Amino acid sequence: MQYKANTLEHQWMPFTANRDFKADPRLLVRGEGCYLWDHKGGKVIDGSAGLFCSAAGHGRQEIADAVSRQLRENDYVPPFQSGQPASFELARRVAALTPDDLNYVFFTNSGSEAVDTALKVAMAYHRARAEGQRTRFVSRERAYHGVNIGGVSLSGMVKNRESFTGVMPGVVCMRHTLLPEHRFTKGQPGTGAELADDLQRICEMYGATTIAACFVEPIAGSTGCLVPPKGYLERLREICDEHGILLVFDEVICGFGRLGHAFAAQAFGVVPDIMTMAKALTNGAQPMGAVAVRDGIYETITEAAPENTIEFFHGYTYSGHPAACAAGLAALDIYEAEGLFDRAAELSPYFLDRVYELQDVDAVADIRGYGLLAGVELKADGAPGARGAQTQKDLFWKGLHIKFTGDCGIVAPPLIVAKEQVDEIVGILRDTLA
Numbered sequence: 054m055q056y057k058a059n060t061l062e063h064q065w066m067p068f069t070a071n072r073d074f075k076a077d078p079r080l081l082v083r084g085e086g087c088y089l090w091d092h093k094g095g096k097v098i099d100g101s102a103g104l105f106c107s108a109a110g111h112g113r114q115e116i117a118d119a120v121s122r123q124l125r126e127n128d129y130v131p132p133f134q135s136g137q138p139a140s141f142e143l144a145r146r147v148a149a150l151t152p153d154d155l156n157y158v159f160f161t162n163s164g165s166e167a168v169d170t171a172l173k174v175a176m177a178y179h180r181a182r183a184e185g186q187r188t189r190f191v192s193r194e195r196a197y198h199g200v201n202i203g204g205v206s207l208s209g210m211v212k213n214r215e216s217f218t219g220v221m222p223g224v225v226c227m228r229h230t231l232l233p234e235h236r237f238t239k240g241q242p243g244t245g246a247e248l249a250d251d252l253q254r255i256c257e258m259y260g261a262t263t264i265a266a267c268f269v270e271p272i273a274g275s276t277g278c279l280v281p282p283k284g285y286l287e288r289l290r291e292i293c294d295e296h297g298i299l300l301v302f303d304e305v306i307c308g309f310g311r312l313g314h315a316f317a318a319q320a321f322g323v324v325p326d327i328m329t330m331a332k333a334l335t336n337g338a339q340p341m342g343a344v345a346v347r348d349g350i351y352e353t354i355t356e357a358a359p360e361n362t363i364e365f366f367h368g369y370t371y372s373g374h375p376a377a378c379a380a381g382l383a384a385l386d387i388y389e390a391e392g393l394f395d396r397a398a399e400l401s402p403y404f405l406d407r408v409y410e411l412q413d414v415d416a417v418a419d420i421r422g423y424g425l426l427a428g429v430e431l432k433a434d435g436a437p438g439a440r441g442a443q444t445q446k447d448l449f450w451k452g453l454h455i456k457f458t459g460d461c462g463i464v465a466p467p468l469i470v471a472k473e474q475v476d477e478i479v480g481i482l483r484d485t486l487a
């Protein structure tokens with residue numbers, strides 16, 4: 054049975070123009086495969102996998118059954134000083150997907166919590182090594198690392214910061230990697246690797262021994278798909294190694310097949326020390342995030358504490374919630390059984406070719422893409438973001454859901470998308486933008 058919305062008034066909606074939305078609501082009441090249905094009965098193709106979550110498509114029976122079974126059998130277990138089997142099993146499965154020795158997994162309930170957890174892991178790690186003076190963090194312009202105070206402090210997106218001035222101090226930003234000559238580049242741009250040397254300059258300016266970690270999204274997603282220049286992530290890795298700085302990849306969007314590999318770390322062949330993830334971890338069917346760390350980080354923090362004491366004073370009431378773990382395990386089973394990460398890799402050239410055909414549309418200023426992720430940047434029309442907001446609404450009523458940030462539409466369909474559905478997405482985009 055569906056709940057009915059008798060009034061829209063009382064919910065304060067997140068990242069939404071509340072007054073505008075409530076005057077002309079767009080409710081989604083059903084989802085199946087790559088499609089959603091609105092409250093007027095219209096069919097909407099999901100061009101952004103929800104918010105980059107629904108890798109295996111909507112309405113997956115296997116996930117619903119697993120969650121239902123779990124809730125009937127073991128609905129809640131305190132995660133502090135007790136446990137339940139599903140979270141240990143999910144940690145094992147996630148560790149098997151991460152590269153190298155990122156073998157320890159800490160569960161959170163969202164990407165934002167994963168980022169704040171990663172900040173605390175970095176602090177605790179350096180303190181355990183008697184390097185507690187490493188209090189500074191490096192991030193990047195145009196970065197999105199969620200909305201909690203730690204993640205907002207790392208954020209490089211002005212609207213996410215400017216109302217909240219009392220954020221965490223000690224964050225220094227590198228420049229973003231989008232250069233004018235990158236316009237309409239498919240995949241990794243060939244220029245711009247030297248932008249990683251901003252990290253070296255920050256080391257020289259502030260003292261490398263004051264820096265705890267460098268956070269980057271391997272592909273900056275929410276800002277509109279900024280693909281790292283060739284050699285850029287490799288250079289960041291070198292500088293971090295040289296100075297004892299932890300490299301953190303925020304894989305909340307890139308993880309679980311979006312780039313044709315389990316994680317961006319494998320897609321780009323660069324292994325970070327810490328990875329944050331969320332979204333497709335459960336196919337979006339339950340809220341969950343996670344942080345994976347190298348063996349040495351877990352061991353350093355754990356072994357620094359006296360025997361039989363809590364080693365890391367951090368955790369959530371819902372860390373590793375049984376229902377979320379059941380959804381995660383069922384989602385990973387689907388990804389494996391259907392070979393969805395490989396499928397994304399195989400489909401990527403077709404997807405990118407089709408999306409890049411939009412470059413002849415007058416309203417399009419730039420297109421960037423990698424894997425099954427693309428940013429279609431529109432020319433601004435009036436105030437920044439005005440055209441994007443209007444386009445997002447127009448697309449919806451023409452049967453396409455796309456996530457917009459400002460004037461950039463971010464195309465990231467479920468990994469199960471068929472070629473004809475890619476055509477459908479691009480066709481609606483072309484009609485609407487024209």
Ligand SMILES: Cc1ncc(COP(=O)(O)O)c(C=O)c1O
Pocket residue numbers: 162163164165166168197198199200270274275303304305306331332342
């Ligand atoms: C790279 C990145 N980090 C963190 C987050 C925050 O995740 P959540 O919305 O689950 O808190 C997001 C969300 O889009 C993201 O893209």
